[in-house]
Amino acid sequence: MLTVGSDGLDGIFGRLERGEMTPGEAFRVFRLSGPKTADLRLEAAEGAGEKRLMESFEELESLVGLAGVKRLVRELHAFIIIQKERTLQGLTTEPMVLHMVFKGNPGTGKTTVARILGRILRNTGVLEKGHLIECERADLVGEYIGHTAQKTREQIKRAIGGILFVDEGYSLARGGEKDFGKEAIDTLVKAMEDHKDELVLILAGYRNEMRQFLESNPGLESRFPIHIDFPDFTLDELMEIADLMLERRQYTLTPESRQAIRGKLLRYRRLPLGDENAGNARLVRNMIERAMRRQALRLVGRPSLSRADLQTIEAVDLVGDADGDAGCPA
Amino acid sequence: MKSAGRKGALVIGRPNVGKTLFTINFAEFLGQRRLEVLFRPRDGASYTRLYSIGQARADLVDDHPHRTLCLQSVVLRVPRGKVAWRVVLTDSTGLTDDIHPASAVRRAMADTLRQVADSVFILHVVDPAVPLAGVDLDILRYGRAHDGYAVLANKVDLPGRAAGALALARAAVPVTVVPVSAMTRAGFGEVRAFVRRRL
Numbered sequence: 001m002l003t004v005g006s007d008g009l010d011g012i013f014g015r016l017e018r019g020e021m022t023p024g025e026a027f028r029v030f031r032l033s034g035p036k037t038a039d040l041r042l043e044a045a046e047g048a049g050e051k052r053l054m055e056s057f058e059e060l061e062s063l064v065g066l067a068g069v070k071r072l073v074r075e076l077h078a079f080i081i082i083q084k085e086r087t088l089q090g091l092t093t094e095p096m097v098l099h100m101v102f103k104g105n106p107g108t109g110k111t112t113v114a115r116i117l118g119r120i121l122r123n124t125g126v127l128e129k130g131h132l133i134e135c136e137r138a139d140l141v142g143e144y145i146g147h148t149a150q151k152t153r154e155q156i157k158r159a160i161g162g163i164l165f166v167d168e169g170y171s172l173a174r175g176g177e178k179d180f181g182k183e184a185i186d187t188l189v190k191a192m193e194d195h196k197d198e199l200v201l202i203l204a205g206y207r208n209e210m211r212q213f214l215e216s217n218p219g220l221e222s223r224f225p226i227h228i229d230f231p232d233f234t235l236d237e238l239m240e241i242a243d244l245m246l247e248r249r250q251y252t253l254t255p256e257s258r259q260a261i262r263g264k265l266l267r268y269r270r271l272p273l274g275d276e277n278a279g280n281a282r283l284v285r286n287m288i289e290r291a292m293r294r295q296a297l298r299l300v301g302r303p304s305l306s307r308a309d310l311q312t313i314e315a316v317d318l319v320g321d322a323d324g325d326a327g328c329p330a
Numbered sequence: 331m332k333s334a335g336r337k338g339a340l341v342i343g344r345p346n347v348g349k350t351l352f353t354i355n356f357a358e359f360l361g362q363r364r365l366e367v368l369f370r371p372r373d374g375a376s377y378t379r380l381y382s383i384g385q386a387r388a389d390l391v392d393d394h395p396h397r398t399l400c401l402q403s404v405v406l407r408v409p410r411g412k413v414a415w416r417v418v419l420t421d422s423t424g425l426t427d428d429i430h431p432a433s434a435v436r437r438a439m440a441d442t443l444r445q446v447a448d449s450v451f452i453l454h455v456v457d458p459a460v461p462l463a464g465v466d467l468d469i470l471r472y473g474r475a476h477d478g479y480a481v482l483a484n485k486v487d488l489p490g491r492a493a494g495a496l497a498l499a500r501a502a503v504p505v506t507v508v509p510v511s512a513m514t515r516a517g518f519g520e521v522r523a524f525v526r527r528r529l
Binding site: 020 | 382427443
């Protein structure tokens with residue numbers, strides 16, 4: 001039951017009746033008359049939403065590097081809150097168009113950030129579900145006339161209430177005028193308008209390719225007001241990522257194996273400029289998972305194993321191999 | 331069906347947003363064929379009057395503001411599971427931003443405020459054609475802390491209202507905003523579900 005503290009309220013009703021107070025002012029007094037007025041159930045629900053939002057922000061902050069990306073997400077969140085307050089107070093608001101372009105090499109955190117962003121948008125009430133539907137050219141482009149629009153619309157339908165994340169978005173423009181990719185773009189553009197309040201479209205891909213893609217489709221650029229750059233991770237950041245991944249998996253490095261990882265990452269960075277793996281967190285993950293398998297192979301025949309044995313990645317687990325390390329410079 | 335208990339629901343909002351029409355049509359939607367309306371004037375004893383739905387609409391709904399000058403309640407039966415709850419749905423005088431010059435209206439507004447304290451449900455009827463301001467904003471801020479509070483964005487049968495209702499729903503999160511039409515009964519199922527979930 002909504003209860004309002006009894007003392008003093010009769011006075012408020014009296015003042016209202018005598019014309020000494022407006023109804024709005026009376027409600028303000030009600031509201032300020034303390035937590036006892038509140039039905040705590042909703043406060044708890046609000047608290048849970050707030051908690052989920054805080055968790056999403058903590059997760060974002062826990063990502064290594066990406067300072068610019070984090071700042072932009074915080075800005076977006078603040079903008080949404082203020083726009084909502086302005087709406088409530090009857091002030092003009094900017095239309096909240098949140099379609100975005102994520103530019104960066106693979107493994108630089110684009111999908112991870114998109115997933116966190118979905119949760120933040122859900123918990124601020126912008127998106128109903130905030131889920132992420134990942135797709136690429138093959139999921140959108142069909143093989144015959146009419147097939148593309150149908151496939152693209154299916155993906156859009158799945159993404160309503162959340163984020164449609166088109167990886168390697170520039171590939172939709174591949175293949176020239178007769179390609180069905182253009183039809184996919186047109187269908188996406190229509191959905192951006194038709195479902196602008198219930199769908200966020202993110203086009204992701206390599207920086208240069210995305211730039212060319214947007215330049216060659218002038219109508220597109222203006223529909224994506226938010227562009228986020230995902231820089232390659234630095235060597236130190238990649239090492240930090242490696243440490244985090246190992247910690248989560250309960251493995252440890254010896255000084256030698258740490259040096260071995262660093263050496264490998266350094267060799268990648270010396271590859272010709274623009275190599276897509278240079279600052280790639282996925283590369284680190286693959287390297288670590290491979291080392292875990294090699295460690296297992298090294299240990300599997302031993303008669304007795306200590307806890308430390310099971311946890312330690314030795315340098316030998318990381319050094320040169322014939323299988324699965326293709327592309328890694330020796 | 332066993333009776334589970336009784337809970338109060340107050341219909342509140344500015345003058346002429348459709349509170350009375352909502353009350354009558356919602357009662358009909360919940361299965362009432364006749365309405366026994368309890369009038370609670372301040373200067374005089376409470377009394378009841380029996381209406382057919384059509385008569386109630388003709389007698390109680392008016393295009394002029396402040397047709398409703400005292401609390402008017404109807405008792406509705408809302409089944410939930412194997413029991414039925416009695417929900418006392420109370421229509422109230424429209425609240426204004428300013429101090430109203432007529433003492434009878436001010437008195438009726440004070441009664442509305444009094445009723446807020448006795449109600450489990452506050453159904454705040456608004457016209458989504460314009461952004462919330464003034465007293466609507468104050469009611470919303472008060473209601474935010476209450477589980478039984480919902481905004482009914484009325485008149486969605488009219489042009490432009492649906493978009494306004496959607497914008498309001500987004501801005502008012504986590505408050506429940508139900509787009510309704512007191513005229514066509516659109517959204518009434520959702521209002522019933524809102525009430526039922528909280529019985």
